[in-house]
Amino acid sequence: MTQKLDIPQVIRPADVADWEREVDVIVAGQGVAGTCAALEAHRAGAEVLIVERASGGGGASALSSGIFYLGGGTAVQQAAGYDDDAEQLAAFLLASCDPLDPNAALAFANDCKDHFDWLEAQGVPFERTYYGGKAVWLDDTTCLMWTGNEKAWPYREAARPAPRGHKVAGMGENAGAAGMKPLLERCEAEGIAAIYDSAVIALVQEEADGRVVGVKVRQPGREFFVRARRGVIVACGSHNMCEPLIKEHLPLLTETSEPLGIPSNDGAGVRLGLSAGAHAVAMDGVIPTASIYPPGQLIKGIIVNRNGERFVAEDVYHGRLGNFVMEQPGQTAYLIVDSEVFAYPENPLAKHTLVDGWETVEEMEAGLGLPAGSLVETMRTYNADAARGHDARFRKHPDWLKPLDVGPFAAFDISFDKSHYLFITLGGIKTDATGRALDLHSNAIPGLYVVGASAAHIPRTGKAYASGLSLGPGSYFGRRAGRHVAGANWG
């Protein structure tokens, strides 16, 4: 059934009979981007009101694994002996995230080290610890991790590789809560007004110049208007749970995969932005993820499609890998290992099925129903390359090269419909480097800012993602929007 996307109608100020309240700045949503925006706007002298749908702050950020992608020589990187700088970080982002907004990427790269210091000054806890292996998540408080494609070719040639995943010192899968707690406490300590169980359901916008001047709020049992003298910052999270938007932009996923998010990731931010004439971009950007690691040794296996061909370097970020699997015929792919690297995937979310074990590659090829000779040839070429330490086809890092020649052999089915993929959407409202919402002509809509997962930031495709690129840029652009709306300079 065609489900219409329920885009709220903007309301004209003339149709607002009564403003229940008036402040300088309204921040819709109290995840990491909204919280940072509120803090900066407040500290720049603006009277701020946070309007949050849940019964408390935190949002999806608090339920995330708590990784901030940061670099440029942060205190943690320095402590771990990594020589990173703004130029290297920018070079990596420009090379790996193309297409992206270069202005936003350069601004983030230049300010990144200082932004880390700011986060730490708010009380966000980061240890001076480092994990050297390839991991998706760590069940301890270790901070610095390799979370992207820094060491994958060709990015390792574009920029000096450095680990840039900064995990807050919290435990478990929802370590993000340890990062949100001090930020929320700061808001309260500084007396920033917040109302909870309160949803922004429409923007109020002048007809003449398109200026956004307020919002309509729904609370259980009543609705009312709040006027914003300076502007509205939309920080409502992603559209991961918005079925019409997903069906429209990512129809392949609706049949095979599950969204990873919270119920309020229903696209309210994107929909509010669209209602005021902002433009949405990169809405087909997605991270479909079912990592083949840990354990890291599985990366020494190869991944083939139903033609028996490799199609990606196996050592790339798992989101990039998932994007490539998504593009294969039938979204079908197998992870092939020999007995020396065989192990069961440890990630409880991945659920890759062990198809079978075979004594020879020929038997495996037949068992998987691959074209005659295809897998034999792929493995012959790969093994020869691995033996001399150079993957000529995809340049997998020499660290992960080992001829797969010690039988028996095994295959895991990592196809979209056989494994268990989770997806996280990218894309959203088009914004500039200060978080201002842009229309189709790239003109800023007066009084409207969109930050965090409601906006299209860095990067715009899942092939380019690295863990931490939501909390990292989200917190940074939140801060910039907060200062800008309050009329304060940046930097």
Add this chain to the structure above:
Amino acid sequence: MTQKLDIPQVIRPADVADWEREVDVIVAGQGVAGTCAALEAHRAGAEVLIVERASGGGGASALSSGIFYLGGGTAVQQAAGYDDDAEQLAAFLLASCDPLDPNAALAFANDCKDHFDWLEAQGVPFERTYYGGKAVWLDDTTCLMWTGNEKAWPYREAARPAPRGHKVAGMGENAGAAGMKPLLERCEAEGIAAIYDSAVIALVQEEADGRVVGVKVRQPGREFFVRARRGVIVACGSHNMCEPLIKEHLPLLTETSEPLGIPSNDGAGVRLGLSAGAHAVAMDGVIPTASIYPPGQLIKGIIVNRNGERFVAEDVYHGRLGNFVMEQPGQTAYLIVDSEVFAYPENPLAKHTLVDGWETVEEMEAGLGLPAGSLVETMRTYNADAARGHDARFRKHPDWLKPLDVGPFAAFDISFDKSHYLFITLGGIKTDATGRALDLHSNAIPGLYVVGASAAHIPRTGKAYASGLSLGPGSYFGRRAGRHVAGANWG
């Protein structure tokens, strides 16, 4: 079988025993981009040598339908009464082609009117005639056509719609030859040296600074080196026929669709660029095309996926439509019409199969195996929208809205595996607005230019394409590269 992409190795000058010939500028390929590059370099005072693989000039440009996407108020647009200008053209490109290189797009938009005059001054024939309908090709010499998404939502709101397809006054499917003929004659008349049946098989590149200083040429029975004092312009066409690149970047297409190109579109240009350290971008950009029109009345039908849902405005450019079909589950789609708009597709390349006719929508839904109630609901919603002249879901232009309510009903299968899709690749070597090849860091490689379909120009995805965006920007950036390599200013 994993087929390795045979990237030529660059050769070091020290390893060149003998330079058979030396000129200022070598142009590899004599399609529209190479021809325009050679003319400009020659006229700026450089000694030029064209090296062309075929036995004569023209390339895929001469076999194309001969449409140049041009605007900004060309003489033809003015004659037809269309008020276009550089600003409107830029606005359209920036809105519809995102992501793209904004510098290249703005340069093209600003110079576009003058570029038309230049083409005409070379003898490229353009009539002062205009076709008002929606067409893919015209079997006559009519010039001005609507070939893109100018009238489709939201682009019609981003820029004042204007027709910008400028078809050369040639007949038939290969009208492009009528445009290439005068350009080739100019080259000959002005004494620009050219060798045919001659392929550039490798670049000669200094190790120290990466400067490209010559090429290795293969002729039947022999190979030799040519030195370029100023630089090499690679204009070798697309990688449409390059199986390894297609399998790597567009695996879905290898099973269902056919490349549209000439045998020498084997990616030589991309491969030469890669060999010298240039970066390739947008390699998954593609136009999969099997237009549902002509006749235009078929656009009044709706297109649904196997969930019985619409997913795109049916009046968009057929390449955009094809891209959306490509993303549907199973690449499956049906064109649904009622008896008032029923017609057989006229495009002989499309080969959409008529599935059947049915008395009622319910029977059609069952006949197509769509989920119960899905098509009934989709058509109920669409028909209500069409009746009031507003397609709320996808904003199909009111011109094409008609309730589909006069049975019997019919469906054409326009799925990738049931219809006959042809594809044209986009993407290629990353370049700047003067055609200089860029590396991963966006630094120019000295002495190397890449233009035409060997480069990633405007646009980079098939969703953004308009007919004529190969010959239009290809000829323009060819000219700019020609002047730049010769040391001449632009404009």
